[in-house]
Amino acid sequence: MHAKDPLIFKALEIRESRGLDISLSPPLEFYADAFTEPGTLKSLKVTLSFSVGGDELLLTGRTDAELALRCARCDAPIARRLSDTFDEAYPDSVEYIDTRDIIRETVALLAPLKVLCSETCKGRCPLCGVDRNATPCTCSMDKATPFEALKGLKIRKPDDKGRKQ
Numbered sequence: 617m618h619a620k621d622p623l624i625f626k627a628l629e630i631r632e633s634r635g636l637d638i639s640l641s642p643p644l645e646f647y648a649d650a651f652t653e654p655g656t657l658k659s660l661k662v663t664l665s666f667s668v669g670g671d672e673l674l675l676t677g678r679t680d681a682e683l684a685l686r687c688a689r690c691d692a693p694i695a696r697r698l699s700d701t702f703d704e705a706y707p708d709s710v711e712y713i714d715t716r717d718i719i720r721e722t723v724a725l726l727a728p729l730k731v732l733c734s735e736t737c738k739g740r741c742p743l744c745g746v747d748r749n750a751t752p753c754t755c756s757m758d759k760a761t762p763f764e765a766l767k768g769l770k771i772r773k774p775d776d777k778g779r780k781q
């Protein structure tokens with residue numbers, strides 16, 4: 617029943633045919649929770665190339681994905697095409713070659729930690745929420761940075777009362 621998954625291969629068949637080249641598009645639902653960074657997989661193509669080594673089967677693979685991401689500063693939607701390759705070796709003793717995990721890992725690492733719609737994106741104003749790329753706002757940041765707020769808290773802390781710094 618294992619072998620019915622399109623990402624699981626019978627090792628014997630690959631050895632008998634002296635390798636295998638295959639290109640497929642696994643169901644996207646399988647990778648829905650793969651990203652720790654916000655991002656959604658829009659399309660995925662996986663290319664696998666098996667070859668027979670001395671006492672193992674060698675796999676080189678490639679993932680081509682289209683991701684829907686959001687700008688880290690202004691939250692604008694961004695579409696990116698990202699690709700990566702991977703290599704794996706399987707001992708001759710295995711009956712099935714399950715490529716699901718390595719493909720999943722590769723896909724999960726595709727999403728960049730931080731993506732910007734443009735290097736010059738001004739982002740959203742943390743005070744009024746306006747998209748500053750579209751509308752300049754007149755909020756003053758001078759007295760409202762998180763650090764200023766923190767300082768204010770410290771001064772009011774009872775522990776600090778009367779303590780000479």
Ligand SMILES: [Zn+2]
Pocket residue numbers: 687688689690691692732733734737738739
């Ligand atoms: Zn942006």
Ligand SMILES: [Zn+2]
Pocket residue numbers: 741742743744745746753754755
């Ligand atoms: Zn503002």
